[in-house]
Amino acid sequence: MVTIHHHHLPLLNNPTPPAFRPKILCKNSKNDAAFEEKKSGFVDYDKGIHHVSTQVSGIRKGQIPQRYRIRVQGDRFQKDWSVSQVVQKVLELDHKSDDVEGLLNRWVGRFARKNFPLLIKEITQKGSIEHSILVFRWMKNQRNYCARTDIYNMMIRLHARHNWTDQARGLFFEMQKWRCKPDVETCNALINAHGRSGQWRWAMNIMEDMLQQAIPPSRSTYNNLINACGSSGNWREALKVCKQMTENGVGPDLVTHNIILSAYKTGAQYAKALSYFELMKGTNICPDTTTLNIMIYCLTKLGQYEKALGIFKSMREKRAECHPDIVTFTSIIHLYSLNGQIENCRAVFSTMVAEGLKPNIVSYNALMGAYASHGMNKEALSVFNTIKNSGLRPDVVSYTSLLNSYGRSQQPKKAREIFEMMKRDKLKPNLVSYNAMIDAYGSNGLLAEAVEVLREMEQDGIYPNTVSMCTLLAACGRCSRRVNIDVVLQAAEMRHIKLNTIAYNSAIGSYMNVGEFEKATSIYRSMRKSKVTPDAVTFTVLISGCCKMSKYCEALEFFSKMMDLKIPMTKEAYSSVICAYSKQGKITEAESMFNKMKTAGCCPDVVTYTVMLHAYNAAEHWEKACALLQEMEEYNIQPDTIACSALMRALNKGGDPSKVLILAEFMREREIPLSETIFFEMVSACSLLRDWRTTIELVKLMEPSFSVVSIGLLNQLLHLLGKSGKIESMMKLFYKIIGSGAEINCKTYSILLKNLLAVGNWRKYIEVLEWMEEARVQPSNGMYCDILSFAQKSGASDSSIIQERVESLRRKSGNEVLTSKV
Numbered sequence: 001m002v003t004i005h006h007h008h009l010p011l012l013n014n015p016t017p018p019a020f021r022p023k024i025l026c027k028n029s030k031n032d033a034a035f036e037e038k039k040s041g042f043v044d045y046d047k048g049i050h051h052v053s054t055q056v057s058g059i060r061k062g063q064i065p066q067r068y069r070i071r072v073q074g075d076r077f078q079k080d081w082s083v084s085q086v087v088q089k090v091l092e093l094d095h096k097s098d099d100v101e102g103l104l105n106r107w108v109g110r111f112a113r114k115n116f117p118l119l120i121k122e123i124t125q126k127g128s129i130e131h132s133i134l135v136f137r138w139m140k141n142q143r144n145y146c147a148r149t150d151i152y153n154m155m156i157r158l159h160a161r162h163n164w165t166d167q168a169r170g171l172f173f174e175m176q177k178w179r180c181k182p183d184v185e186t187c188n189a190l191i192n193a194h195g196r197s198g199q200w201r202w203a204m205n206i207m208e209d210m211l212q213q214a215i216p217p218s219r220s221t222y223n224n225l226i227n228a229c230g231s232s233g234n235w236r237e238a239l240k241v242c243k244q245m246t247e248n249g250v251g252p253d254l255v256t257h258n259i260i261l262s263a264y265k266t267g268a269q270y271a272k273a274l275s276y277f278e279l280m281k282g283t284n285i286c287p288d289t290t291t292l293n294i295m296i297y298c299l300t301k302l303g304q305y306e307k308a309l310g311i312f313k314s315m316r317e318k319r320a321e322c323h324p325d326i327v328t329f330t331s332i333i334h335l336y337s338l339n340g341q342i343e344n345c346r347a348v349f350s351t352m353v354a355e356g357l358k359p360n361i362v363s364y365n366a367l368m369g370a371y372a373s374h375g376m377n378k379e380a381l382s383v384f385n386t387i388k389n390s391g392l393r394p395d396v397v398s399y400t401s402l403l404n405s406y407g408r409s410q411q412p413k414k415a416r417e418i419f420e421m422m423k424r425d426k427l428k429p430n431l432v433s434y435n436a437m438i439d440a441y442g443s444n445g446l447l448a449e450a451v452e453v454l455r456e457m458e459q460d461g462i463y464p465n466t467v468s469m470c471t472l473l474a475a476c477g478r479c480s481r482r483v484n485i486d487v488v489l490q491a492a493e494m495r496h497i498k499l500n501t502i503a504y505n506s507a508i509g510s511y512m513n514v515g516e517f518e519k520a521t522s523i524y525r526s527m528r529k530s531k532v533t534p535d536a537v538t539f540t541v542l543i544s545g546c547c548k549m550s551k552y553c554e555a556l557e558f559f560s561k562m563m564d565l566k567i568p569m570t571k572e573a574y575s576s577v578i579c580a581y582s583k584q585g586k587i588t589e590a591e592s593m594f595n596k597m598k599t600a601g602c603c604p605d606v607v608t609y610t611v612m613l614h615a616y617n618a619a620e621h622w623e624k625a626c627a628l629l630q631e632m633e634e635y636n637i638q639p640d641t642i643a644c645s646a647l648m649r650a651l652n653k654g655g656d657p658s659k660v661l662i663l664a665e666f667m668r669e670r671e672i673p674l675s676e677t678i679f680f681e682m683v684s685a686c687s688l689l690r691d692w693r694t695t696i697e698l699v700k701l702m703e704p705s706f707s708v709v710s711i712g713l714l715n716q717l718l719h720l721l722g723k724s725g726k727i728e729s730m731m732k733l734f735y736k737i738i739g740s741g742a743e744i745n746c747k748t749y750s751i752l753l754k755n756l757l758a759v760g761n762w763r764k765y766i767e768v769l770e771w772m773e774e775a776r777v778q779p780s781n782g783m784y785c786d787i788l789s790f791a792q793k794s795g796a797s798d799s800s801i802i803q804e805r806v807e808s809l810r811r812k813s814g815n816e817v818l819t820s821k822v
Contacts, residue, residue, distance in 0.1 A: 035056070035057075035058070035114075035118065036056075036057075037054050037055070037056055038054070038055045038056075038057075039052060039053070039054050039055075040052075040053055040054075040055055041053075053084075054084075055082065055084045056082065056083045056084050056118055056122060057082045057083065057084075058082055058083035058109050058112070058114075058115045058118050058119075059109055059112035059114055059115050060080055060082070060108070060109065061080040061108045061109075063112065064108065064109070064111045064112050065111065068108075068111040072108050072111075077106055078106055078107075078108050079106050079107060079108065080108045080109075081107055081108070081109065082109075083109065083115060083118045083119055083122055084122060086103075086104070086107050086109070086119065087119065087122040087123045087126065089103060090103060090104070090123065090131050090134075090135060091123075091126060091128055091131055093131075095128075095130040095131050095134055100131065100134045100135070100138065101134070101138045104135065104138050110142060111144065113144045113145070113146055116139055116142075116145060116148075116151065117148060117150055117151055117154075119135065119139070120132070120135070120136065120139070120151050120154050120155065121154055123135055124154045124155065124157070124158040127158075127161065129158055129159065129161075129162045129164070132155065132158055136151075136155055147175065147178035147179065147180050148180065149175065149180045149181065149182065149183055149185075149186060150185075152171055152172075152174075152175040152180055152186065153183075153185045153186050153189055155171055156168045156171050156172065156186065156189040156190060156193065157189040157192070159171065159193060160189055160190075160192045160193030160196055161196075163193075163196050163197050164193075165193050165194055165196070165197040165199060168189070168190060168193040169190070169193075172186065172190055182215070183215065184210070184215055184216065184217065184218050184221060187206055187207075187209075187210050187215065187217070187221060188218070188220050188221050188224050190206055191203045191206050191207065191221065191224040191225055191228060192224045192227075192228075194206070194228060195224060195225070195227050195228025195229075195231060195232075196231075198231070198232045199228075200228045200229045200231075200232045200234055200237065203224070203225055203228035203229075204225070204228075204229075204237075207221070207225050217248075217250070218250070219245075219250050219251075219252075219253060219255075219256070222241060222242070222244075222245040222250055222252075222256070223253075223255050223256055223259055225241050226238045226241045226242055226245075226256065226259045226260065226263065227259045227262070227263075229241060229263065230259055230260065230262055230263025230264075230266055230267075231262070231263070231266060232266075233266050233267045234263075234267075235260075235263040235264055235266070235267035235269055235272075238259070238260060238263040239260070239263075242256065242260060253285065254285050254286075254287070254288060254291070257276075257280050257285060257287075257291065258288070258290050258291055258294065260276060261273050261276060261277065261291065261294045261295075262294060264276060264298070265294055265297060265298060268301075270298040270299075270301045270302050271302065273294065273295070273298045274295070274298060274299070274302075277291070277295055286321065287322065288322055289315070289322045289323065289324065289325050289327075289328065290327075291322075292311050292315060292322055292328070293325075293327045293328050293331060295308075295311055296308045296311055296312060296328065296331045296332070296335070297331055299311070300331065300334065300335045300338065305335055305338075305339055308331075308332075308335055309332070309335070312324065312328065312332050315328065325357070326352070326357050326358075326359070326360060326362075326363060329348055329349070329351070329352040329357065329363065330362055330363045330366045332348050333345045333348050333349060333363070333366040333367055333370060334366050334369075334370075336348065336370065337366070337369060337370035337373060340374075342370055342371065342374055342376065345366075345367055345370040345371075346367070349363070349367050359390075360392075361387065361392050361393075361394075361395055361397075361398070364383055364386065364387045364392070364398065365395070365397045365398055365401060367383050368380050368383045368384065368398060368401040368402065368405070369397075369401045369404075371383065371401075371405055372401045372402070372404040372405035372408065373404075373408070374408070375405060375408035375409035375410075376405060376409070377402075377405040377406050377408075377409045377411065377414070380401060380402050380405035381402060381405075384398060384402050394425075395427070396422070396427050396428070396429065396430055396432075396433060397432075399418060399419075399421070399422040399425075399427060399429075399433065400422075400429075400430075400432055400433045400436050402418050403415045403418040403419055403422075403433065403436050403437065403440065404436045404439070404440070406418060406440065407436060407437070407439055407440025407441075407443060407444075408440075408443070410443075410444050412440045412441050412444050412446055412449070415436075415437065415440040416437070416440075419433070419437055428460075429457075429460075429462075430462070431457075431462055431464075431465060431467075431468075434453060434454075434456075434457040434462060434464075434468070435465075435467050435468050435471055437453045438450045438453050438454060438468060438471045438472060438475075439471045439475075441453060441475070442471050442472060442474060442475025443474075443475065445475075447472075447475050447476065450471070450472060450475050451472070454468060454472065454491075463495070464495065464497065465497065466497060466498070466499060466500050466502070466503050469488060469491070469492045469497055469499065469503055469506075470502055470503045470506040472488045473485060473488050473489075473503065473506040473507050473509075473510050474506050474509070474510065476488060476510050485507065485510050485511060485514075485519075489507060498530075499527075499530075499532065500532065501527075501532055501533060501534065501535050501537075501538065502537075504523060504524075504526075504527040504532060504534075504538065505535075505537045505538050505541055507523045508520045508523050508524060508527075508538065508541050508542060508545075509541045509545070511523060512541060512542070512544075512545030512548070512549075513545075515549060517545070517546070517549055517551060517554075520542070520545060521542075524538070524542065534565070534567070535567065536562075536567050536568055536569065536570045536573065537570070539558055539559070539561070539562040539567060539573060540570045540572045540573040540576070542555075542558045543555045543558050543559055543562075543573055543576040543577060543580070544572055544573070544575075544576040546558065546576075546580070547576045547579050547580055547583075550583075552579075552580040552583050552584050553584075555576060555577065555580040556577070556580050556581070559573070559577050559580075568600075569597070569600070569602065570602075571597075571602055571604070571605055571607075571608060572607075574593060574594075574597040574602060574604070574608060575607050575608045575611050577593050578590045578593050578594055578597075578608065578611050578612060578615065579611050579614075579615075581593060581615075582611070582612075582614065582615030582618060582619075585618075585619075587615055587616070587618075587619040587621070590612070590615045591612075591615075591624075594608070594612050603635065604635075604637075605637065606632075606637055606638070606639060606640050606643055609628055609631075609632055609637065609639070609643055610639075610640070610642050610643040610646060612628060613625050613628055613643060613646035613647060613650065614646055616628070616650065617646055617649055617650055617653070620653070622650045622651075622653050622654025622655075623654060625646070625647065625650030625654070626647070626650055626651060626654060626656065626659070628647075629647050629663075638670060638672075639672070640672065641667075641672060641673050641674070641675050641677075641678065644663060644667055644672060644678060645675065645677040645678050645681060647663060648660045648663060648664075648678065648681035648682070648685070649681055651663070651681075651685075652681055652684050652685055652688065657684070657685035657686075657688040657689050658685070658689060660681055660682060660684075660685035661682065661685055661686075661689075661691070661694060664678065664682050674701075676705075676708075676709050676710060676713060679698070679702055679705075679709065679713060680713055680716070682698055683695075683698065683713065683716050683717055683720060686698060686720060687720050687723075690724070692721075692724045692726060695717075695720055695721060695724070695726075696726075696729060698717070699717065699721075699729070699733055699736075702717070703736060703740075706736060706737055706740035706742055707740045707741055707742055709742075711742060711743055711744070711745055711747075711748065714733075714737055714742060714748070715747055715748050715751055717733065718730055718733060718734060718737075718748065718751045718752065718755075719751050719755075721733060722751060722752070722754070722755025722756075722758070723755070725759065727755060727756065727759055727761065730752070730755060731752075731764075734748075734752060744775065744777075745777075746772075746777055746778075746780070749768060749771070749772050749777060749779075750780075750783070752768050753765055753768055753769070753783055753786070754786075756768065757786060757787065757790055760790075762787060762790060762791070762802055765787055766787065766802070766805050766806070769783065769787075769806075784806055787802060787806055788802070788803060788806060790802070791803055791806075
């Protein structure tokens with residue numbers, strides 16, 4: 001446990017103040033008009049742009065003391081500028097090279113002390129900290145300057161906005177040297193500065209000092225302190241401060257509730273944020289757009305997409321009190337991206353633009369990320385170009401998303417070009433960028449290049465993390481490199497990178513992919529020894545990997561361990577366990593697991609139904625297999641080619657071949673691809689039904705596939721036509737088979753000869769024998785004996801002709817044999 005020692009900030013123990021300076025007081029007159037803010041606007045209807053600015057005059061030449069007015073009256077270099085004009089001229093200068101002090105010394109208003117707070121207020125609101133520091137430094141050197149608490153407060157707030165915490169603390173000490181007593185606004189600004197930099201303990205110490213010095217904290221003080229704790233992920237400390245706030249009589253407001261919700265969000269306590277929101281609705285404080293944005297984010301993280309979309313739709317209603325802003329639309333784009341609904345991402349983005357909201361770089365990056373996650377590189381590039389054309393500068397996230405889109409679309413060279421472009425544009429790739437580059441190479445099998453990127457990122461001072469190792473391990477699994485998996489694990493150990501659950505899952509999966517069962521189980525044991533908790537993915541990878549290697553007993557052992565740890569099952573795990581049971585002949589257990597899957601609310605997919613179909617087929621439970629088809633229709637699950645082939649086999653074996661043809665028609669309507677197995681079952685169904693008309697139609701359907709289907713299936717189709725007496729159709733089919741270039745074997749000719757002889761067409765029989773001779777397929781003796789036997793049974797005239805032609809063929813065949821022997 002690390003103990004952090006820190007010093008309390010002194011509030012009243014002021015050091016010795018600087019030497020006394022004579023102070024020049026301006027005349028005590030009312031100059032209310034000089035300090036009034038006047039707004040001016042500019043609208044260009046042609047270009048569709050507008051600009052609103054606030055102008056502050058300040059004390060001008062006519063209101064300064066007379067002695068100074070006389071001094072500057074004849075000096076043409078002294079300018080009677082307003083405070084706003086001075087600020088504008090200062091901001092136009094380069095703070096590094098131009099003479100800012102020289103410009104300020106030409107300003108007549110410097111002789112009026114009351115102009116100084118206005119000057120600091122105006123320039124700090126512009127946000128330029130370098131110019132503000134130069135102006136403040138010049139101001140302290142003026143003879144009529146008087147240190148004021150509000151001036152220091154404004155400067156501390158500006159430093160807080162830029163996360164210059166040490167400089168803000170230095171101003172705090174400096175103001176006490178100038179005898180400026182810190183007030184509640186000072187402490188608020190200082191707490192805010194430490195909160196922005198994650199130094200929540202310093203913020204707590206400042207609060208303690210405030211209470212010791214009897215400075216009553218305001219609601220803003222508590223809100224800043226709660227935000228300091230919450231933004232650092234310490235949501236428990238944030239709740240303690242909120243409780244203390246209520247006990248001290250300062251009631252929380254909407255900002256407080258939003259900060260608490262944000263603390264839950266930062267601490268990944270999404271369910272607690274939802275509960276707090278429900279309690280908040282019971283009070284009289286109505287949520288605003290920020291509140292609902294946090295709720296949408298938390299619901300998205302919890303996977304409750306419908307509820308998140310419900311909030312979004314309620315915000316878009318006409319009578320809604322909270323309307324969506326740029327953050328809302330960006331969150332919804334991210335939601336649809338996680339859900340894989342890319343078209344909706346684009347629609348939401350277009351709606352945002354149509355409603356007059358100008359997209360920022362975060363919105364563009366969210367849309368690019370959606371396209372990148374699906375490898376849509378053309379769309380991602382289009383958004384990237386839109387960012388440039390809109391006047392925005394792409395950041396590291398933009399380049400990384402574009403890089404990732406090329407990596408996911410199997411274009412690693414293009415991804416590398418984007419990576420180099422990012423460097424040329426003077427943007428330093430971060431850890432996510434390097435991991436995306438590793439994934440671009442690794443997912444495309446370029447393992448050597450992925451390892452080279454790992455070395456490159458270390459040379460650039462960016463150390464790899466667990467994600468880097470996970471990506472490399474997955475790449476090793478894709479490339480089937482057993483040795484490289486060991487090397488990556490050793491590299492992670494040398495760099496003291498502790499593998500998390502995801503990393504272990506990648507290692508186990510990689511070993512399973514290359515068939516290394518022993519090493520995969522060794523990694524699992526190492527995982528348990530390191531006290532890393534396995535999840536559903538871990539056991540899913542183990543169980544499915546065992547099934548792929550036909551290790552069904554081991555798969556069931558891992559399933560038992562999964563149940564002991566009370567880890568919820570995934571669809572793939574259910575399918576693998578059902579497969580393991582069925583392969584071992586335990587059909588009852590497989591059926592029980594299938595029913596348990598449905599009871600648990602995990603809807604079976606087409607893969608699970610296919611596994612059950614094979615299980616029922618193996619057990620010859622044809623009726624149950626057929627019942628699954630009706631169940632799939634009820635759940636609106638469309639079977640794929642594998643599932644349909646299993647169903648057809650069950651229907652044929654179960655004595656219901658007519659439904660095979662109905663299922664085939666269903667496949668054609670749904671455009672499900674027809675495989676050779678499907679054709680085989682259709683031919684079998686036609687044979688069982690003796691449906692010759694459908695057989696002829698099946699020939700037409702199969703004709704484009706003659707060159708790719710097996711000759712065994714074509715032989716079965718020839719046999720079916722010949723058996724039905726459709727000799728002409730059989731011969732036409734044979735001619736088409738020859739024309740397709742399919743390999744013809746002796747079995748094919750045997751089917752033709754047998755069916756030709758059955759109808760007494762001896763002339764065609766002998767012609768087929770001649771074809772066999774031409775194709776250099778040696779007829780068997782049985783083929784000659786069959787035709788000679790037929791000749792003896794036929795009339796005398798035909799018998800002599802047949803014998804003569806057969807003997808001629810035999811002699812020819814014998815000569816060819818002799819010739820080949822010589």
